[in-house]
Amino acid sequence: MQSISNSPYKPIIYWLLTGCLLIYIMVVVGGLTRLTHSGLSITDWSFMGSAPPLNAEMWQQRFEKYQQSPEFIKINSTMTLQEFKPIFLWEYIHRMIGRIMMYVFAVGFIYFLIKKKIKKEMWGRFTLLFFMGAMQAVIGWWMVYSGLQKQPAVSHYRLATHLMSAFTLFAFTFWFALKLIFEQNNEGENEGKKLKKLSIFFFCVLIFQIVYGAFTAGYVEGNAAKIRPGHIFNTWPKMGDSWVAEQVYMKPSLFENLLENASGIQFMHRTLAVIIVILLCVIWYKSTKLNLTKQQNLGVNLLIFGVTIQFILGILTLLYNVPVVMGALHQTGAFFLFASCIYLIHQLTSKKVIL
Numbered sequence: 001m002q003s004i005s006n007s008p009y010k011p012i013i014y015w016l017l018t019g020c021l022l023i024y025i026m027v028v029v030g031g032l033t034r035l036t037h038s039g040l041s042i043t044d045w046s047f048m049g050s051a052p053p054l055n056a057e058m059w060q061q062r063f064e065k066y067q068q069s070p071e072f073i074k075i076n077s078t079m080t081l082q083e084f085k086p087i088f089l090w091e092y093i094h095r096m097i098g099r100i101m102m103y104v105f106a107v108g109f110i111y112f113l114i115k116k117k118i119k120k121e122m123w124g125r126f127t128l129l130f131f132m133g134a135m136q137a138v139i140g141w142w143m144v145y146s147g148l149q150k151q152p153a154v155s156h157y158r159l160a161t162h163l164m165s166a167f168t169l170f171a172f173t174f175w176f177a178l179k180l181i182f183e184q185n186n187e188g189e190n191e192g193k194k195l196k197k198l199s200i201f202f203f204c205v206l207i208f209q210i211v212y213g214a215f216t217a218g219y220v221e222g223n224a225a226k227i228r229p230g231h232i233f234n235t236w237p238k239m240g241d242s243w244v245a246e247q248v249y250m251k252p253s254l255f256e257n258l259l260e261n262a263s264g265i266q267f268m269h270r271t272l273a274v275i276i277v278i279l280l281c282v283i284w285y286k287s288t289k290l291n292l293t294k295q296q297n298l299g300v301n302l303l304i305f306g307v308t309i310q311f312i313l314g315i316l317t318l319l320y321n322v323p324v325v326m327g328a329l330h331q332t333g334a335f336f337l338f339a340s341c342i343y344l345i346h347q348l349t350s351k352k353v354i355l
Contacts, residue, residue, distance in 0.1 A: 156218025
C-alpha cells in the first residue's frame with residue numbers, strides 16, 4: 001500500500017479518515033442506544049446541542065420532560081430518576097458524536113480552504129459530503145420524533161433509513177479518502193477487474209442485508225402490538241420446528257410478508273446471510289485463479305474474515321435473543337464488512353494499481 005505520509009494530500013486524507021472513524025463510532029453508539037431502549041429519552045432537539053444535566057435540578061427538568069412522553073406513560077411509568085439517567089446519557093452521547101463530527105468536517109473544510117489545499121475537482125465531493133451529513137442529522141430527528149407521538153416506537157422503515165444514511169455517508173467519505181491515498185500508484189495490468197461485477201453484486205446484496213438487519217432490529221406491527229423481528233424464532237438453522245415458519249407467509253401479499261411481517265423479515269435476513277456466504281465462496285474461488293495485487297488480495301481476505309465473523313455473530317445474537325453486547329458486535333461486524341467491500345471494489349475498479 002502506498003504510504004499516506006508521501007501523499008501530497010496527507011492532511012486531507014487524515015481528516016477524511018477521522019470522519020470515517022467518527023461515523024463508525026456514531027453507528028456503534030447508535031446501536032447501543034437502540035439496544036438499551038434509550039433513543040426516545042430526549043424529547044427535544046437543538047441544532048447546536050445543549051449542555052448535559054450538571055445538577056439535580058437540571059436532571060429533574062429533563063426527567064419531567066420525559067415523563068410527558070408516550071414511552072414513559074405507556075411503558076416506563078414506574079421508572080425512577082436514577083433509572084432514567086443511563087438511557088438519557090446514551091442518547092445524549094449519540095447526539096454529541098454527531099455534532100462533533102459536524103464540527104470536525106466544518107473546521108477542517110475551513111482550514112483547508114484557507115490553506116488553499118482544496119482543488120476545484122474536489123468541490124463536488126465536499127458539497128455532497130456536507131449535504132449527506134446534514135441529512136443524517138435531519139433523518140435522525142425525523143426518526144426520533146415519530147416515537148414521541150402517540151406510539152412510543154420507531155418504524156423499522158425510519159430506523160433503516162437512518163442507519164443507511166450513516167452507512168452511505170461513510171461510503172462516500174471512505175471512497176474519497178481511498179482515491180487520494182492510491183492516486184499516485186503506477187500503471188499496471190489490473191487482472192482483478194474480472195472480479196468487479198461479482199464484487200459489486202455482492203455489495204448490493206450486502207446493502208439489502210444491512211437494510212434487513214435494521215428491519216429486524218426495528219418495530220413491526222404485530223397482531224396485538226409492535227414486535228421486533230429479532231426477538232422471535234430464536235433458533236437456528238430452523239425457525240422453530242420448520243425451515244420456513246408458517247408465519248412467514250401469513251399476510252395476503254408478497255410485499256407485506258417481505259416488508260411488514262416480522263417473521264417474513266427475519267426469514268429474509270436469514271436467507272440473505274446464506275446468499276452472502278455463497279457469493280463470498282464464489283469470489284474466493286475466482287480470486288485464486290487470478291493474479292491479484294496485494295491490495296486486492298487484502299480486500300478478498302478482509303471479506304472472508306468479515307463474513308465468517310459476522311455470520312457467527314448473527315447466529316449467536318439470534319440464539320441468545322439479542323443481548324446488548326452481541327447486538328453491538330453484530331452491528332460492528334456489518335460496518336467492518338461494509339468497509340471491506342468498499343475497499344475491495346475500489347482496488348478492483350481503480351485504473352491505477354501497484355505493480
